[in-house]
Amino acid sequence: MPNSHPAAADGARPPQGPPAPDLEPVTGGTGGNPVPAEGRSTRPHPTPTSTPAALEAHLQVAHPHFRLDITLTAAPGDVVALLGPNGAGKTTALRALAGLTPLTDGHLRLDGTDLTRTPPENRPVGVVFQDYLLFPHLTALDNVAFGPRCQGASKAESRARATEWLTRMGLADHMTARPRRLSGGQAQRVALARALATNPRLLLLDEPLAALDARTRLDVRAELRRHLAEFEAVAVLVTHDPLDAMVLADRLVVVEHGEVVQEGSPSDIARHPRTDYIARLVGLNLYKGRADGHTVRLDSGPTITTTEMLSGPVFVAFPPSAVTLFRDPPTGSSARNHWRCEVAGLETHGDQIRADLTGELPLAADLTTVAAAELDLHPGSVVWATVKATQTHAYPA
Template sequence: MTLSADVRVTRAGDFTLSAAVSAPAGTVTALLGPNGAGKSTLLRVLAGLLPLDAGRVVLDGTVHDDPTAGVLLPPERRPVGVVFQDYLLFPHLTALDNVAFGPRCRGLSRARSRQVAQEWLDRVGLGDLAGRRPRRLSGGQAQRVALARALATEPRLLLLDEPLAALDAGTRMRIRTELRRHLDDFGGVAVLVTHDPLDAMVLADQVVVLEEGRVVQCGAPREIATRPASRYVADLVGVNLVPGRGLGGDRVALDGCALTLPGAPVGDVLVAFPPAALRLRAVAPADEGRSWPVRVVGLESQVDRVLVSVEGPPDLRVSLPTGAVADLGVRVDARFWVEPRTEEAVVYPRPTTDGPTPPLG
């Protein structure tokens, strides 16, 4: 039981989504990317709300959309549950009747639909609020009702569009933990749209990164966090990403310097430096070939450290203890040399993303 989607859609204007995603049952795939990357467009295609221009969507061996073959399964005939960003609960219905709506539309009797709904509200911890209407629910409670409504139809594909975006920080942390538990129990394929890397890292088994309608990286959360394939991903996970070229013999040529990085492959590479793996020097180190001249362009306080943004090339972020900032006289427009701790760098071949994302095994 798997999801296999090769999606090609051109929206009004010149935006084209061309992305392939596959995943087996029992897993969560997070679609991560900036606004306008195509995440919600992909979700609408999977839900049947937007037809393909080309490609194919197959779930559990059933073709949902294939324009070449003239197949387009309408949304109501797809075993798909959706949790929308704003939840879209029916304001005139109680929590119980909101959850019962799906089973009733699938042909269950009114009594059986309400019984199923009560069971799901009990499972999400809201059994005692079955008679409340949405306006009397908190954000976290409304999110759980929306999740129960989506799951009550026993879908094979669960789509979650920014399900935590409307929650405050404290509620978000608690609901994220609860959502992870419900997703662990879900036997179908779950696809989560988010722009928050923490949601993706905590909730997903596989992360697919979209930028400008294309898949730029896919893999397990740990791989995405430690080996980002683009500047956008590196910024999300808080590391510096510098392109270079492996010259052989563990030597890597970067913009303006060359470093010895054990295990560096030959050819186009990316080098990831954690901000704390970089030092600022007031004078050039003895071996200038291992450092970069930079200008400070910004400072951001972070508890007991300061994140210093510097302009190169390459542009970098350096994490310093607060005391070191004062000792060095770090301020905007000040000039320094950046020297990396090479033992903390991660070097890897520059990834390619041609073809579909591989299914998780």
């Protein structure tokens, strides 16, 4: 895994003077065997086509105050996003896949090969770290050529492959630039090119857009999605940003407290959240209760009327935009659901005001600044919240 470095195993940056790509070739790369330069194409291929990529991993890592225990599987071409709050175990999982954190138990198989005890440098894995970890004294070209050079490719072939990848990334005019002369988006693309230049069978991306400003993030996200769509092996993305996950990944794996709490397609996760964390991510009010026909008695006491006719344990969700607020008990509203609440807080949410409400049913409500002013909302205000049954969504728990 040429994109890693022994110093990176404990979170440190690589030293300022790694072997430059024009030194003698070294043994390394996949399986630890030299890769002969003769007869190899200089055209970059995201993955070899002889063996289909497949990831099968059961990652168990035990720390004194934390335990990771998750299972991951991925088919060729899959982009899987590990999503979860800080401290959930996402980065530990990524480091375990890279070999930087040893497994306490479990296994890791890639393309049918057991990599559980394989050292990081011998794994067919490319990594794009959160802050990219580009070698500061090397040009963009030599940063990308470093990986193939470590795999045993000649200086000429390594640079030819690096040139191809940087051109594909739209960086043909920046090959001689050192990292300090690159913008955040350019540095991110150099790091991605460096990871892909080694033809990895598993690509790991640790918060790849976190270091970018909002405008650059928008552009680079679109570019990254295009490159991942072309990647034929397995890619695993770690992020806490739901938009990055929804846009970049084919499948989401939500991790909380070291365990998988939900997984599925982005649309399924957004439609059927199963924890408060996921509901907040996708912007929904979520409750759990027991259904009897169209009525759901929540665990916290109140009831919600829904259009779905169900029986037994269920979740009920609705967006903050479905909530209408009144200062007095509503008399002409057609909404079947209404609760007496108190404003706990107000904050700007895009071009609207989000009200945090407590009382009979804790919930979030979105309203315009004009509506908030007309209602004279402030912390401590008593309001009535209504939601139409047609705007709720109930599904089995």
